Amino acid sequence: MLQTIQRLPAVKYESGLSRSTIYLRIAQGLWTKPISLGGRAVGWPASEVAALNAARIAGKTDDDIRVLVQTLQAGRKA
Numbered sequence: 001m002l003q004t005i006q007r008l009p010a011v012k013y014e015s016g017l018s019r020s021t022i023y024l025r026i027a028q029g030l031w032t033k034p035i036s037l038g039g040r041a042v043g044w045p046a047s048e049v050a051a052l053n054a055a056r057i058a059g060k061t062d063d064d065i066r067v068l069v070q071t072l073q074a075g076r077k078a
Contacts, residue, residue, distance in 0.1 A: 005035060005043035014049050029066045032073055048072045 008019060015022070025031035031052060034042035051072060055065050 004046045005037065006046050006049055007041070007043045011044050011049055015053055028062075029069055030062060032069050035076075045076075 006014065008022075011017075011022065012019060017025070022031055026033055032044060032048045034044055037043055051068065052065070055068055060068070
């Protein structure tokens, strides 16, 4: 399966969120942490961004999304 990594401008576009809101949600456990691409570059797996957007669209609660974030981040190690 092809996995793509989206940089911040693409994540902002896909989610409709600002940079500060994305990092606030990371601190709150409502968004996955970025992956280091080296130096000062980070990105997020496109599948994670899509899953988080789908959860919001489905009306999931913040607690449900925190569980999803934990699941997504644990899946990175597999």
